[in-house]
Amino acid sequence: MHWSLMPTPRGMSRRHFMQHAMGAASMASAAFAMGNSVRVHAQELKRQGKAAILLWMSGGPATIDLWDLKPGAPTGGPxxxxxxxxxxxxxxxxxxxAKQMHNLTVVRSMSTREADHARGRYYMHTGYVPNPNIEHPSYGAVISHELMRDEFSLEIPPFISIGGASEGPGFLGMSWAPFNVSSDGQIRNLEMGLSDQRLMxxxxxxxVIENGFVAQNRGSAAVDHQKVLKKTxxxxxxxxxxxxxxxxxxxSAKALYGDTGFGRGCLLARRLVEAGVPFVEVELGGWDNHQNIHTTLQNQKLPELDQAMGGLMIDLEQRGLLEKTVVIWMGEFGRTPTINGNAGRDHWAKSWSVVLGGGGIRTGIAIGETDDEGRAVVSTPYTAEDLMTSVCKALGISLETTFQSKNGRPMKIAGGGKLIEGIFA
Amino acid sequence: MESWGVGETWGVDHQRLARGAIRNLSYFALACLVVLTPPLVAADRRATQNTIPQVELINNALQSQWDAYGLTPAPDEEDQKWCRRVFLDLIGRIPSRGETQEFVADKGDRRRNLVVRLLNDDEYAAEFANHWATIWSNLLIGRSGGNDRNSMVSRAGMNKYLRDSFATNKPYNQMVFELLTASGTTEPGTDDFNGATNFLIDKVNMENGTLATSSTSRIFLGLQVQCTQCHNHPFNEWKQQKFWEFNAFFRQTRALRRFVPGTREIAYGQLIDQDFAGDGGQPQEAEIYYEERNGLTRIAYPVFVDGTEIGRNGYVGEVNRRRELAKLLLTSEYLDRMIVNRMWAHFLGYGFTRPLDDLGPHNTPSHPELLNSLGSELRNSSYDLRMLMMWITLSKPYQLSSRINSKNESDDPSLGEAPQFSHFYIRQMSAEQLYQSLVLVGGEMDGSLEQQQQERDRWLSQFVVAFGTDEGDEATTFNGSIPQALMMFNGELARRATRSSGNGWLGQVLANPTSFSEKVNLLFQAGLSRSPTRDELGIASNLLRARDGKVIEALEDLWWAVLNSNEFILVQ
Structure with missing residues (x-):
């Protein structure tokens, strides 16, 4: 019997239970003799380590209208x-x-090649272009995998995605998959309605059934299922x-972040980071503005973003979390400098911006620049690999880290990108 | 809403269907000489012969690659497990205890007999048609198709069309032709209803039908062209020009919104063909313009992927572009290879290429000759999909055990290697297979068929995550992660299945006048198609003690564990 995949011992009653369980002869009787609560009183452990919050702007925001304005240029907009x-x-x-920009930095010299939603989402999340033969791990999987190495106190998933699907764990396996919740923090199907004893x-x-099946050696899906059961x-x-x-x-906290889905999502992200979760992603959709972009931005997207992200920065700083927490704002690409016939902007990956803050990143500046109309990067261009590399560095993750993909091929962390120059003091 | 499920009387309206087919398909009936042999009879006849040549074809091709790679194939799977596998793959649910027993008791060629029965017996006809209609709906309109307020898609309409098609064993090429050329309304019960319109209805209006272009070429031909919309693709033989030439076939087609009377709420859609004046305003030479990355504007006319041009006239009465496209598409060998690859992947877990819908010359298949010859065989068999299903399910690789041993452990496509199919690759059930299986073993709910359909749709929709982009990208959270495990632990469906109401499934097991251990045996047989091991029997009697001898509570606990196990949710 393999009991290694039973719940991690983390409190007296469960440890007590496990010790009995591991004695093969007494395994069954111990399980049924146990009457204590399995809801152990885990001590409140505050993470000493670092964390990251990714604000994911699904659809590809027009960074030329947010962070890299071109007033007066034909591409500039209103x-x-x-x-x-x-x-x-x-x-x-x-x-x-604007009042928090001393804690944030705009990288205006992003230049990527993927201008399709699915490909761009994958590339910006993993640092690798899609490849049919291999699935790469996304930010959340990589960062939680690295930051959780010596961390046994976290019982909730280390990679939580709020209000969106994020991207998968790739070859790191399903136990590093994003745990999706809605922005109100509701988790479906949580209440068992059983006594602890009966649940146990x-x-x-x-x-017993799981182990029997794993022993038949029918493939890794059986083992993955077991790991996910343990986490559940x-x-x-x-x-x-x-x-x-x-x-x-x-x-007061709700007011600070705004009464919007994204506002509640950012507030939830702060709570999770405070509880020790190393990676949280919050999605704000609705940036695929092929039509009437400026009305949509001014009336809907920007007010929601402004209050939630502004509130998050204020809150993180006040709680002393900003030094340990890297904040990343990005979408899958930017949007065309040219405003199209429907008063919209289309997909554009050649020259666009992302925003970073916290975690010891040098802030209050803009890095890189685009030309007068925003059509091209005129300084050193940066890629998804470079951005991910810089974020890993800010989190104290070694850039020498190499993963083994399932077929044994070595894969460099963050696609082997280079550091964005000037981002660390 | 359309009723469905067991007991539905589909198939009674053969005459209407046939009339519809002839009206839509005079091209077919006249030019193509499709022989509408009653396919069921054909399948039966072939099945009673000793060997099926197409099965031999598969077996020989696989064997020679096993030899070349030094692989020893796994032994055949145990009969009961294989029975579970083929039920799940062909009709979308696990077998009942009685069905398994009947299979095991068959003294003849029981595997072949079971396949023939599942494909052809009236008993399974409704489940067979529903299963394949669900798979194809997800493929053609996505899992979230029709859920959005702005959508003109009717899921019920798509399902109805596909159910009828699979129930009557419509030849695949005819189905493709209908899907591409359909006009009419999307919603059942409306005037001029044609469920086949649902494939294109949401794909033709936006951005000049680019989604219709990329979906049609990807789904039916296995040609991935979406990136060449904007630029010549560096790793793909397709050029931007070819994308827009293909796109030009869809420019006569419009989707019209039909509103709920007195509101601006979309009720359904109507797909029509109308004259196309061309971007240059010259209908006799109806050209389209597109922009290259360097800003240059270029011109395209309808040209098929193999270079065949059709007339440039934009008047529908002169040249019906969609119809011309459908005719050309049916001549393409990519059509044959794509459906074979799709079906193979359905049954064996992996296609001959990865991704399975990318058959371009840059992507060499694992078994190129087999893929080609199965494609030709299908074409020569009048695109009879049940025939193809039979060839695959009776072939050697489909018989093999999923147990991995030292002689075939190197054959592991999850490592990125090309699959050799020397053992069966286990995979998780789809959400739909899980639902139908749970319904069989106690998860059924009371209520009308319509309510049950709504309940099923509601249950399935909890796993769909739409990305809200113009392309309709979506993902599923039914992927073996924690939310799925929670759903199986505590979800309403799982609770229904593990609760012992008086006349429910567990209640019946309880009422069975047998010993406790025989009841335990029944649970394992029903859920996992096998008897319990000694360990499992031991823990079951411990459960009984822990529940103070209350048999029903012990059975609830045990059944909960069976349904939550890896062994239950994996197709082996």
């Missing part, structure tokens, strides 16, 4: 730039973020689940 608390100007419709006995029975069991019995209870936040 928005005006304003001064900020940093040495950089941004869009007038982002006034809250069911789990035990399940484990950890989750439903964990005290740390209260981190998802975003409703318990005071009204």
């Amino acid at each position: 928005f005006r730039p304003i001064n900020t608390s940093g040495d950089v100007q941004i869009c007038e419709h982002l006034p809250t973020i 006995q069911r789990m035990f029975t399940l484990q 069991f950890d989750l439903i019995t964990s005290q740390q689940m209260k981190a998802f209870d975003v409703k318990s936040e005071p009204d």
Whole structure:
């Protein structure tokens, strides 16, 4: 019997249970003799380590209208730039973020090649272009995998995606898959409606069937299933689940982030990072603005983004989390400098911006520049690999890290990118 | 909404179907000389011969590559497990205990007999048609197709068309022709209803039908052209010009919104062909313009992928472009290879190429000659899909065990190697297969067929994540991750299946006048198609003790564990 995949011991009653369980002769009787609660009182452990929050702008935002304005140019659009608390100007419709720009840096010299949604999403999330023979791990999988190496106290998933699907764990395996929740923190099917004891006995029975099947050597899917079961069991019995209870936040916190889905998502992200989750992604969709882009941005997207992201930066700083937490703002690509016949902008990967902050990154500046109309990068161009490499560095992850893909091929972390120059002091 | 499910009386309207087919397909009936041999009879006749040549073809091709790679194929799978496999693959659910027993008791060629039965017996006709209609709906309109407020797709309409097609064993080329040339409305019960319109209805209006272009070439021909919309692809023989030439075939086609009376809410859509004046305003030479990356504007006319040009006239009465496209598409060998590759991947877990819908010359198949010859065989068999299903399910690789041993462990396509099919590759059930299987073993809900259909759709929709882009990208969370495990632990469906209401499935097991261990045996047979091991029997009696001898509670616990196991959810 392989009991190694049973729940990690993390409190007296479960450890007690496990010791009995591992004695082969007594395995069954121990399981049924146990009457104590499995809901152990795990001590409140605050992560000492670092974390990352990715604000994912699904659809490809027009960074030329947000972070790299071209007032007066034919491509410029109607928005005006304003001064900020940093040495950089941004869009007038982002006034809250403008006051936080001393904690943020705009990289204006992103130049990538993938301008299709699916390919761009994959590339920006993994640092690799899609390849039919291999699935690469995404930011959340890579970062939680690396930051969780010596971390045994976290019982909830280390990679949480709020309000969107994120990208998968690739060859790191399903146990590093994103855990998807909605922005109100509700998790479906969580309540068992069973006594702890009966739940434990069911789990035990399940484990016997699972092990029997794994022993038949029919492939890795059987083992993956077992790992996910363990994580699920950890989750439903964990005290740390209260981190998802975003409703318990005071009204002042909700007001700070704004009463929007993305606002609640950012607030939830802060709670999760505080609870020790190393990677959280929050999605804000609706940036695929092929028509009437400026009306949509001014009336809908920018106010929602401004308050939520601005609120997040304020909150992280006030709670002393900013030094440890890297914030990344990006989409799958930018949008065309040329405004099309429908008053929209189309997909554009050649010259666009991302925003970074926290985690010891040098902030309050803009790195790189585009030409007068925003059509080309005129400084050193940066790629998804370079961005991911820089984020890993900020999190203290070794850039020498190499993964073994399933077929034994070595894969460099972050696609072997280079550091964005000037981003570290 | 259309009723469906067991007991539905599809198939009674053969005459109407036949009339519809002839009306839509005079081209077919006249030019193509499709012999509408009753396919069921043909399948039966072939099956009673000793060997099926196409099965030999597969076996020989696989064997020679096993020899070349030094692989020893796994022994055949145990009969009961194989029975579970073929039920899941052909009709979309696990077998009942009685069905398994009947299979095992067959003293003849039981595997062949079972395949023939699942393909042809009236008993399974509704489930067979529903299963394949679901698969093809997901392929043609996506799992989220029709869910969006702005969508003109009717899922019910798509399903109805596909159910009828699979129920009558419509030749595949005829189905493709209908899907490409359909006009009419999308919603059943409306005037001029034609369910086949649902494939294109949401794909022709936006961005000049680029989605119709890329979907048609990818789904039916295995040619991936979406990237060449904007630029010549560096790793692909397709050029931007070819994309727009293909696109030009769709420019006469429009999707019209039909609203709920008195509102601006979309009720359904109507697909029509109308005269196309061309971007240059000259209908006799109806050209389209597209822009190269360097800003140059270029011209394209309808030209098929093999270089065949059709008339440039934009008047539908002169040249019906979609119809011309469909005719050309049916002559292409890519059509044959794509459907063979798709079907092979359905049954064996991997196609001959990866991804399975990329057959371009840059992507060499694992078994190129077999793919070609199976394509020709299908064409020569009047595109009878049940025939193809039979060839594959009776072939050697489909018989093999999923147990991996030292002689074939190097054959592991999850490592990125080309699959050699020397053992069966286990894979997770689809959400639909899981649902239908749970319904069989206690998860059924009360209510009308319509309510059950709605319940099923609602249940399935919980796993779909739409990305909200113009391309309709989507993902599924039914991927073996924690939310799925939670759903199996605690979800409503799983609760229904593991609760012992009086006349429910577990209640029946309880009422069975047998010993506790025989009841345990029944659960394992029903869920996992095997008897419990000694360990499992032991833990079952421990459960009974822990539940103070309450048999029903012990059975609930045990059944919960069976349904949550890797062994249950994996197709082996």
